[in-house]
Amino acid sequence: MGFEDFFHLKLDPFSNVPDPRFFFSSYEHKLAIVKILYTIDKMRGLSLLVGDVGTGKTTVSRKLLLTINKNPNFKAGLIVLTNNHFKLSWFLDRVAKFLNIDDDYDNYEEIKGAIISKLISYYKSNKKVVLIIDEANNLKERDDIIEEIRGFLNYELGNRKLMTFVLIGTKEILPYVRRNESFYQRIAMKLQLKPLSLTSTKEYIKYRLKIAGADVNIFTDDALNIIHEASNGIPRLINIICDNALLDAALQKKLPIDGNMIKDISKLYSIESEI
Numbered sequence: 001m002g003f004e005d006f007f008h009l010k011l012d013p014f015s016n017v018p019d020p021r022f023f024f025s026s027y028e029h030k031l032a033i034v035k036i037l038y039t040i041d042k043m044r045g046l047s048l049l050v051g052d053v054g055t056g057k058t059t060v061s062r063k064l065l066l067t068i069n070k071n072p073n074f075k076a077g078l079i080v081l082t083n084n085h086f087k088l089s090w091f092l093d094r095v096a097k098f099l100n101i102d103d104d105y106d107n108y109e110e111i112k113g114a115i116i117s118k119l120i121s122y123y124k125s126n127k128k129v130v131l132i133i134d135e136a137n138n139l140k141e142r143d144d145i146i147e148e149i150r151g152f153l154n155y156e157l158g159n160r161k162l163m164t165f166v167l168i169g170t171k172e173i174l175p176y177v178r179r180n181e182s183f184y185q186r187i188a189m190k191l192q193l194k195p196l197s198l199t200s201t202k203e204y205i206k207y208r209l210k211i212a213g214a215d216v217n218i219f220t221d222d223a224l225n226i227i228h229e230a231s232n233g234i235p236r237l238i239n240i241i242c243d244n245a246l247l248d249a250a251l252q253k254k255l256p257i258d259g260n261m262i263k264d265i266s267k268l269y270s271i272e273s274e275i
Contacts (some may be wrong), residue, residue: 003250012197013212014243018062024207026200032060032191033067036166040068040130043160044188045153048136048177049168051193054236060193061134061168068130074244075099075122076130081138098131116155117149119162129163137169150183195233198225204235205242218246222259230266241265 002011013022025033032049039047051057061078068076077098077136079091092111097119105111122129139145155162167173173190178184202224209218219227223245231237245265249257 006250007214007246007251007255009209010213011211012243013208013214014239014246016239018059020062020066022208022211023059023063024204026196026204027059028196028200028262029056029063030196033063034195035189036064036193037067039189040074040128040164040166043128043164045161045164046149046158046187047164047189047191048173048187049167049191049193050173052195052234053170053196054234055193057168057170057193059235061132061166064132064166066263073126073128074130075127076132078132078134081133081135084138084140084142088148091145091148095131099129116162119155120157122231123157123162130166131163132166132168136167136170137172139167139169139173143176143180146177146180146183146256150180150186153186196228196235196238198228198272199232201228201231201233201238204238208242216255218249218256219262220256220258223257223262226259226262228267230262244268 002012004010011021013193013254015022036047036049039045049057049060052079054241065076065078079094079098080204082134089108089111092115096111096118099122101114101118103114106108111134119129149165152163152165153161167177177187182249202221203226205224219242227238227241227245231241241262245257245261248265249255254261
């Protein structure tokens with residue numbers, strides 16, 4: 001049994017699966033996106049966005065991809081690194097496929113040459129090439145990939161880079177990019193995605209409920225305050241608390257959801273709160 005019928009919702013408002021329909025442009029996320037889009041537009045070469053687990057990095061990466069690809073002057077793609085157990089050849093093959101290079105190559109020199117030729121072709125067509133790498137923390141202990149990206153940043157025409165990279169991941173990546181001084185110095189924009197403020201948390205919850213079809217206030221203001229405190233403003237934890245609160249409220253046929261219910265939810269699901 002779901003809670004959608006009880007609350008007259010058309011969609012699940014707090015799923016942790018990224019959904020562009022539920023993207024909430026909080027101050028924290030908007031600031032990161034605007035700054036990254038600036039470096040992309042200027043083709044500065046390399047941006048780095050880090051944040052704690054659950055702060056919405058993947059959501060930002062998807063929003064960036066959608067926004068950039070709306071502009072016909074850009075060619076943007078996304079690579080998600082699910083682990084760090086991959087070969088350099090796999091990485092270069094993903095870059096080649098992103099650039100619409102369909103041929104297979106037997107060695108490093110051939111595929112690298114094909115990639116650079118394609119980048120020059122895009123440049124001559126007035127296309128700006130942008131590659132977003134999500135879960136970039138999986139570049140840990142991968143000095144070869146970091147060095148390869150640094151090598152791509154050396155290619156320029158007309159006073160701009162042939163390709164701009166956006167690395168997005170947890171802070172775990174920082175020691176590994178810092179130890180390649182040449183790479184680290186090429187980072188044009190370093191950003192940290194911070195948790196949501198109390199104001200942003202309240203707006204985030206209300207926005208997602210509105211998109212889902214809510215036509216009444218489901219959470220009391222006290223409940224919203226406690227959700228922020230219990231989640232520390234981390235979107236993923238906000239979603240977990242709200243999702244479970246909606247289910248419990250529907251089972252109890254309780255509306256609105258008050259602070260006491262949120263306290264119980266926080267304790268039940270081991271989400272720490274000092275309240």
